[in-house]
Amino acid sequence: MGVIETSKWLDDYAEEPEKLLMKKGITSKEAAELYSCLKSFGMYTPSLYTKQLVLSLKERNAWKKVNLFYKKYRALWKGPSIPVYIFPVQASRGIFSSGLKKSGVSFKEEIYLFLSDEEDEKEWEALFVHEYHHCTRMNLLKKNPAEYTLMDSLIFEGLAEDAVKEYCGDHYVSEWTKKYSELLLRKLWNQHIKNELHLRKNDSRHDQLLLGRGKYPSMLGYAIGFYLVGKFREKNEMSARQMMILDSNRFIEDEKAGED
Numbered sequence: 235m236g237v238i239e240t241s242k243w244l245d246d247y248a249e250e251p252e253k254l255l256m257k258k259g260i261t262s263k264e265a266a267e268l269y270s271c272l273k274s275f276g277m278y279t280p281s282l283y284t285k286q287l288v289l290s291l292k293e294r295n296a297w298k299k300v301n302l303f304y305k306k307y308r309a310l311w312k313g314p315s316i317p318v319y320i321f322p323v324q325a326s327r328g329i330f331s332s333g334l335k336k337s338g339v340s341f342k343e344e345i346y347l348f349l350s351d352e353e354d355e356k357e358w359e360a361l362f363v364h365e366y367h368h369c370t371r372m373n374l375l376k377k378n379p380a381e382y383t384l385m386d387s388l389i390f391e392g393l394a395e396d397a398v399k400e401y402c403g404d405h406y407v408s409e410w411t412k413k414y415s416e417l418l419l420r421k422l423w424n425q426h427i428k429n430e431l432h433l434r435k436n437d438s439r440h441d442q443l444l445l446g447r448g449k450y451p452s453m454l455g456y457a458i459g460f461y462l463v464g465k466f467r468e469k470n471e472m473s474a475r476q477m478m479i480l481d482s483n484r485f486i487e488d489e490k491a492g493e494d
Contacts, residue, residue, distance in 0.1 A: 235317045237301035244288045244321070249280045254321075276337030276348040278322040287322045290351035296320060299355055300347065303362040307401075311475060313370040316344050318362075323348035336361045340368035342379060360398045360406040367394040367478070374479045384455065385431035387444050389482040392459030396467060397474040410453035411460045419461045423489065426450060427458055431486070462486060 240254075247254035255265040255272075269277070278284060291297075297320055304318055323337055338347045338361050345365045349358060368390055372379060377386075399407050414422070426443060433440045442448050444455035451457075462485045467477065469488070 235315045236304050237297050237318045237320065239297060240320050241288065241292055241297055248284050248288055251277070251280065251321075258319075272321075272339065272346055272348075273324065275339035275346070276324050277346065278324045278348065281325070283325065284322055287351055291320070291322070291349060294351060296349055296358065300358060300362055303359050304366070307363065307366050307370075311366075311370050311478065313366060314343075314373045316369055318345045318347065318366075320347050320349060323350045338365040340365045340372070342369065342372045345369055356402055356406055360402045363398050363401050364394040367397045367474070371478050375481075380435070382435055383431060383482075384427070384433040384440050384443060385486065386482045387435070387440065388427070388431075388455050388459035389463065389485050390459070391444070391456045392461070392463035392485070393474070393477055395456070395460050396463045396477070400474045408456075410456050413453060414451070414457050416461065419458055422451060422454060423458055426454065428489065462489070 240257075243254050243257045247257070252262065252265045252269050255268050256262060258265075260268065273279065278287075300318065300320060307313060308315070323335065335350045335352045336348065336357060338345065340346075347358075347361060347365065349361075353361075371390060371393065382390075395407055395411055399411075430439065430443060433443070435441075442450055446452040446454035446456075463477070465488065466472070466485045
């Protein structure tokens with residue numbers, strides 16, 4: 235598979251995103267449900283800016299460049315053959331950066347990237363690394379995503395951003411990786427996370443803790459996941475590729491031992 239030429243879809247249906255998604259071969263109802271999901275992760279809402287952004291992404295060869303990233307990391311990680319869909323980012327949405335310049339979402343069998351024309355090529359690579367890491371790990375673990383717990387989610391996010399740091403450099407890691415001190419992260423772990431690791435994704439508290447919603451600090455789970463993976467890497471001197479296949483429990487063994 236690889237990067238799908240959604241630029242051609244956008245030429246015809248940029249102002250009708252549900253029809254755009256039907257180009258995947260899904261029904262109108264399925265497209266509506268998918269679009270609702272993708273919007274929550276940063277896919278664009280049609281505006282006067284949309285066509286201009288699509289044109290700019292074409293001029294910068296976004297599809298070709300991302301496909302080169304796909305080939306590179308699929309070879310490095312022996313990753314899965316999956317389709318990658320590129321669409322404009324929503325101007326007022328996005329999880330991974332302030333300024334709402336890029337976002338994405340991964341599933342076991344496909345990836346969606348939402349881009350703006352404000353990012354340099356390395357930023358696109360960082361986003362791809364994060365999302366394709368998720369996809370590769372999902373396929374390596376052979377675990378039903380419906381069974382993922384908060385512990386799994388913390389480690390998924392921590393490992394993916396640790397891979398960004400290894401392959402793209404510290405400059406390209408997300409701001410949430412540097413948001414809290416180690417001392418504060420340990421405190422937040424004890425206060426909010428360590429007794430909730432069992433939470434499934436269908437429990438509302440899972441996303442509240444992972445994303446830091448409501449009373450919880452912003453991007454709480456992401457930040458703690460990155461902290462846990464960083465400590466594990468330092469102690470065990472392992473690379474992103476070596477850690478990718480490890481069970482989530484491995485990364486919290488030291489935290490549990492410290493409580494005994």
